[in-house]
Amino acid sequence: MIAQEQKPIEEILGYLDGKKNIVIVGCGGCATFYHTGDRKAIDDMAAKLVSAGKSVTKIPMPFSMQVCDVEKSEVFLNKKRKALEDCDAVLVMSCGDGVQVATEYIEDGMGIVKPVYPANNAIGLVGGGPTKFKETCLSCGMCELGKTAGICPLTSCGKGLMNGPCGGVRVDNKCEIDPEKDCAWVKIYERMEKLGELDKFIEMRAPHEWSKCKRPRLFEIEEPVNTITAALGALPDFLSYAISSKPKREEEKK
Ligand code: SF4
Numbered sequence: 001m002i003a004q005e006q007k008p009i010e011e012i013l014g015y016l017d018g019k020k021n022i023v024i025v026g027c028g029g030c031a032t033f034y035h036t037g038d039r040k041a042i043d044d045m046a047a048k049l050v051s052a053g054k055s056v057t058k059i060p061m062p063f064s065m066q067v068c069d070v071e072k073s074e075v076f077l078n079k080k081r082k083a084l085e086d087c088d089a090v091l092v093m094s095c096g097d098g099v100q101v102a103t104e105y106i107e108d109g110m111g112i113v114k115p116v117y118p119a120n121n122a123i124g125l126v127g128g129g130p131t132k133f134k135e136t137c138l139s140c141g142m143c144e145l146g147k148t149a150g151i152c153p154l155t156s157c158g159k160g161l162m163n164g165p166c167g168g169v170r171v172d173n174k175c176e177i178d179p180e181k182d183c184a185w186v187k188i189y190e191r192m193e194k195l196g197e198l199d200k201f202i203e204m205r206a207p208h209e210w211s212k213c214k215r216p217r218l219f220e221i222e223e224p225v226n227t228i229t230a231a232l233g234a235l236p237d238f239l240s241y242a243i244s245s246k247p248k249r250e251e252e253k254k
């Protein structure tokens with residue numbers, strides 16, 4: 001998921017300075033997980049804008065409907081076409097991807113030219129949860145995990161090294177750059193040892209191939225996913241998840 005946090009309200013009000021009618025678009029995807037685009041976040045943002053003298057129209061996306069998925073978000077944007085035509089600015093509560101997809105669709109797909117502003121700062125691809133997350137992947141386009149015992153040297157090592165630790169590893173095996181963090185290459189060594197693959201540690205790895213990171217990266221698939229079929233197919237698994245995770249959630253509340 002793409003982690004994100006809301007920008008300070010002062011920054012948002014700065015973007016909206018001199019603009020009276022605001023449309024807020026909220027994302028039902030990652031932003032909902034991080035409370036930065038769900039209905040409550042939209043209502044809270046709307047209340048702040050109203051108390052700053054703005055008029056607000058809300059466009060929430062239901063749970064699992066992402067702003068960045070234009071096939072879905074266009075349905076909700078088109079329902080509020082009049083509000084978008086009449087507004088002075090649009091505030092999108094999503095990651096930067098959603099902001100740009102919404103901007104492009106409103107302008108090129110709907111023919112409405114309006115300033116569009118971000119409400120959130122996207123932090124990166126993270127894993128973990130339910131409350132603590134860690135950046136795990138830069139989406140570098142050339143995954144190295146097969147050579148590094150499943151630990152990413154690009155996100156885990158402060159210097160992105162590919163061939164063992166730098167000279168700065170601390171005596172307690174913490175990173176030279178961040179004393180709070182374990183040295184990635186100590187962890188890679190320990191994991192290779194556990195796997196009985198220490199011989200791989202001394203293999204020379206080629207420098208990371210950054211050419212797949214040229215921007216913007218463009219990506220195409222042959223067949224779009226049929227979301228209705230996929231959702232119906234996942235229903236039994238989802239129900240079984242809901243049933244088996246309920247006792248755990250109740251236990252956590254105690
Ligand atoms: S090497 Fe790291 S950044 Fe690159 S794809 Fe693999 S996990 Fe992601």
Ligand code: SF4
Nearest residue numbers: 157166175176183184
């Ligand atoms: S101490 Fe370890 S994690 Fe930190 S920069 Fe050096 S090799 Fe990378």
